[in-house]
Amino acid sequence: MPGAGAQTATESIxxxxxxxYRLERxxxxxxxxxxxxxxxxxxxxVWGVSTEPAFIENLYANPAAADAWRSTxxxxxxxxxxSNEIDALKVHAEVxxxxxxxxxxxxxxxxSNYAGGxxxxxxxxxxCACDVRGASDALRADDSVKxxxxxxxxxxxxxxxxxxxxxxxxxxxxxxxESDLRSNGYGTTIEANVVELFVxxxxxxxxxxxxxxxxxxxxxxxxxxxxxxxxxVSKTEPLIFNLVEGGQAMDNxxxxxxxxxxxxxxxQGGYGPFILSAGHCGYAGNSWYQGGSQVGVQTSxxxxxxxxxxxxxxxxxxxxxxxxxxxxxxxxESISFVQNSNNIVGQSICQTGYKQTGLDGFNxxxxxxxxxxxxxxYGDTPFQPVxxxxxxxxxxxxxxxxxxxxxxxxxWGAVGVHSGGNSTVGVDSRLDYILWIWGIQLTPP
Amino acid sequence: xxxxxxxxxxxxxxxxxxxxRKAVAGISVFAMVLIAVVLQSATARGGDPALFSIDSFSAQxxxxxxxxVTGSGCPPxxxxxxxxxxxxxxxxxxxxxxxxxxxxDGSVQIVGTTAASAxxxxxxxxxxxxxxxxxxxxIPLDAPSGAGYTVRGICTSLLEAGGGQGGFTQTxxxxxxxxxxxxxVEGPVEVPPIFIG
Numbered sequence: 001m002p003g004a005g006a007q008t009a010t011e012s013i014x015x016x017x018x019x020x021y022r023l024e025r026x027x028x029x030x031x032x033x034x035x036x037x038x039x040x041x042x043x044x045x046v047w048g049v050s051t052e053p054a055f056i057e058n059l060y061a062n063p064a065a066a067d068a069w070r071s072t073x074x075x076x077x078x079x080x081x082x083s084n085e086i087d088a089l090k091v092h093a094e095v096x097x098x099x100x101x102x103x104x105x106x107x108x109x110x111x112s113n114y115a116g117g118x119x120x121x122x123x124x125x126x127x128c129a130c131d132v133r134g135a136s137d138a139l140r141a142d143d144s145v146k147x148x149x150x151x152x153x154x155x156x157x158x159x160x161x162x163x164x165x166x167x168x169x170x171x172x173x174x175x176x177x178e179s180d181l182r183s184n185g186y187g188t189t190i191e192a193n194v195v196e197l198f199v200x201x202x203x204x205x206x207x208x209x210x211x212x213x214x215x216x217x218x219x220x221x222x223x224x225x226x227x228x229x230x231x232x233v234s235k236t237e238p239l240i241f242n243l244v245e246g247g248q249a250m251d252n253x254x255x256x257x258x259x260x261x262x263x264x265x266x267x268q269g270g271y272g273p274f275i276l277s278a279g280h281c282g283y284a285g286n287s288w289y290q291g292g293s294q295v296g297v298q299t300s301x302x303x304x305x306x307x308x309x310x311x312x313x314x315x316x317x318x319x320x321x322x323x324x325x326x327x328x329x330x331x332x333e334s335i336s337f338v339q340n341s342n343n344i345v346g347q348s349i350c351q352t353g354y355k356q357t358g359l360d361g362f363n364x365x366x367x368x369x370x371x372x373x374x375x376x377x378y379g380d381t382p383f384q385p386v387x388x389x390x391x392x393x394x395x396x397x398x399x400x401x402x403x404x405x406x407x408x409x410x411x412w413g414a415v416g417v418h419s420g421g422n423s424t425v426g427v428d429s430r431l432d433y434i435l436w437i438w439g440i441q442l443t444p445p
Numbered sequence: 446x447x448x449x450x451x452x453x454x455x456x457x458x459x460x461x462x463x464x465x466r467k468a469v470a471g472i473s474v475f476a477m478v479l480i481a482v483v484l485q486s487a488t489a490r491g492g493d494p495a496l497f498s499i500d501s502f503s504a505q506x507x508x509x510x511x512x513x514v515t516g517s518g519c520p521p522x523x524x525x526x527x528x529x530x531x532x533x534x535x536x537x538x539x540x541x542x543x544x545x546x547x548x549x550d551g552s553v554q555i556v557g558t559t560a561a562s563a564x565x566x567x568x569x570x571x572x573x574x575x576x577x578x579x580x581x582x583x584i585p586l587d588a589p590s591g592a593g594y595t596v597r598g599i600c601t602s603l604l605e606a607g608g609g610q611g612g613f614t615q616t617x618x619x620x621x622x623x624x625x626x627x628x629x630v631e632g633p634v635e636v637p638p639i640f641i642g
Binding site: 255256257259260261278280281308353355370375376377378379382389394395396397398399400418419420421422424425427 | 542
């Protein structure tokens with residue numbers, strides 16, 4: 001019987017490695033589709049092994065002859081690999097295992113100039129928009145990072161910090177939203193030190209040129225993709241895991257209409273989870289639906305005084321998701337903070353009502369808040385002069401919608417619940433008042 | 446004598462139920478009969494030409510038709526700027542959205558709740574010089590069949606800035622609102638099937 005680490009004539013990978021990485025031979029051909037090889041190439045590049053298409057195809061088609069293996073635990077990126085690639089994979093895996101302390105160290109050491117880190121083959125690359133001379137010695141002096149990782153760390157000087165690229169990403173996103181341009185989404189590509197915008201067949205024609213014009217001289221790269229890989233979800237479609245969130249079109253089954261109002265925010269309190277919407281949209285006991293399944297039953301209605309709000313208990317029906325539907329591309333936006341509406345006047349806020357913004361949400365509807373002491377001319381009882389008035393338009397169906405404040409630095413702020421208005425003004429209840437008076441809080445993202 | 450008493454009665458009805466009860470207690474049984482007839486035959490508030498009112502109507506129409514609405518007491522111009530001197534809104538039997546006038550930046554705007562509401566329609570109207578008006582109010586294509594549609598109106602030219610609801614004085618606010626009805630919306634016309642063969 002061979003000892004640990006020994007190899008027999010029939011075992012091309014040691015028994016120790018087989019056990020440690022839970023490896024098994026692949027003996028039968030593995031079905032592939034047109035995405036298999038491109039996907040494998042991408043993963044293999046990162047792991048530092050061959051990206052040759054013919055080699056990869058042979059591993060799948062003739063695994064026994066190619067001496068193909070894989071980890072039953074999904075290690076090594078789930079790759080099917082040849083036995084002679086195991087050493088390269090192990091190096092990458094071990095660097096990856098202990099890379100986090102080095103990356104954390106780099107963030108602290110480089111501060112606001114930190115430009116990210118990435119693994120490629122056997123190396124950990126740490127980037128800075130600064131002079132990186134001396135960084136390697138400084139890292140070596142840090143006890144929290146294993147010497148093995150330090151030996152495989154490469155420092156790179158780049159032009160843009162991660163904060164620069166994040167800021168640029170927000171600008172691109174606003175540009176796309178405000179210009180109603182459709183894309184496959186964008187992301188920061190650390191390795192290339194750029195923001196990468198992806199376009200597919202259904203993306204807006206001429207988008208590449210539009211972006212080139214708008215962001216000339218900025219680190220933006222447009223990459224064409226063969227498919228529209230970014231899934232779109234409308235405000236009437238259900239989310240996975242039976243989730244329900246703000247900004248979705250809802251149906252009150254008591255009215256006979258297909259859609260009645262828009263959801264505000266996912267909230268929770270001592271009585272459990274709720275979806276917050278507008279009070280005038282329904283009455284206690286009404287059943288509400290979204291995406292073909294029940295959101296829950298309305299338990300509360302307040303239409304006058306300090307706010308126009310309702311609570312729909314989702315307990316036993318849906319899972320509360322502390323996010324909101326901005327548009328069909330960004331339908332799981334997280335909320336960073338609840339805005340204190342005492343100082344919201346003069347700020348630009350946006351409503352997410354399904355009617356005005358459209359079921360895809362692409363008709364972005366924002367305006368400036370002009371009053372935080374407005375009294376609307378309606379209500380079961382007179383309103384106190386505490387409502388928000390803004391100069392954005394609204395149509396029937398928007399009521400209850402999440403009203404949010406987009407900020408470049410801090411993300412989305414939750415401002416209010418849409419109540420009413422007309423084609424030129426919007427009226428909202430202050431979210432901070434509703435949360436305070438009803439003793440509830442936003443469901444954490 | 447009787448006509449005077451009826452006019453008085455209609456006026457007091459405009460001013461609130463408490464005043465109305467006192468007035469009713471002081472008039473003859475004969476006049477009360479007349480009053481009852483007036484109230485049943487006209488759901489519009491008031492018959493005094495000096496006050497804003499929408500003429501009573503009773504109609505049976507289909508979605509896509511137009512309802513002719515007439516009335517009086519709404520001057521074409523007022524003391525406050527507004528987009529429309531008169532706003533008429535068809536309200537479905539379910540009640541539809543709440544709405545009202547609101548003084549925003551010195552101008553009168555109609556502001557309402559914004560739930561989806563089938564059968565709701567709103568138009569702006571320019572009254573005649575003498576305060577009368579005629580308007581064709583479209584019955585929305587999504588109007589569900591049913592009885593009990595009403596027309597509500599806000600005469601913005603009667604509004605004066607003040608500290609009351611919506612930023613207007615209570616008297617002007619009350620006198621600027623009126624409603625009339627009722628309208629029955631019938632089901633869609635059935636088209637006979639086409640037989641081929």
